[in-house]
Amino acid sequence: MANKLLVALRERKLVAATAESCTGGLVAGAITEVAGSSEIFDRGFVTYSNKAKQDMLGVPEALILAHGAVSEEVARAMAEGALAHSGADLAVSITGIAGPGGGSAAKPVGLVHFALARREAPTEHVERRFGPQSRSDIREGAVRQALEMLLAASTR
Structure with a gap:
């Protein structure tokens, strides 16, 4: 998938972060x-x-305190911050609970929020619940999801 992403971004002269x-x-x-x-x-x-997240991406502490680091709001702020602090045309963010611990009823292990920010376009959000999988499987699934989001955005 990363090969396809390289081709798509190169064809459209886009850069990712x-x-x-x-x-x-x-x-x-x-x-x-x-x-x-x-x-x-x-x-x-x-x-x-x-x-x-605060220092490198400019995610407001108040946003993290209000919604938690694993949230749609923080994922959006992370993607927008990556775009603002880079020379990229599009940026993807990932924040989640890969486990095996750290989950709760409201935010179980396997919950991952993704956001994709593009210059002059609304930020997109995807929530995935990978369920009871191993830490490595959750992280591998999150990588696939992020690459798919970048690839989809690069072909629009």
Whole structure:
């Protein structure tokens, strides 16, 4: 999928960025695994802590306190922050609970929020509930979802 993304972004002369929490840079890693990705990838932000989300992406502390780090609101702010703090044309963000612990009834393990921000376009949001899977399976599924969102946005 990263190969397809490279081709699509290159054809449209677009550049991407990532803002990752629970995936810890795996999306950026998948993209940069492909030779030539420097043409279409600007940077990746690994913002595992709330403080990193605030410092690196400009996510307001009040937003995190009001909704939690794993929320649609924070995912949107992360994607928009990645776009604002990079030279990219589009940015994807991921924030979730990969487990095995850390979940609750309201926010179970496997809950992941994604957002995609593009210049001069509304920010999109996707919520996925991967269910009772292993930490690595949840993270792998999150990487696929993020790449699919970037690919879809690059073909519009």
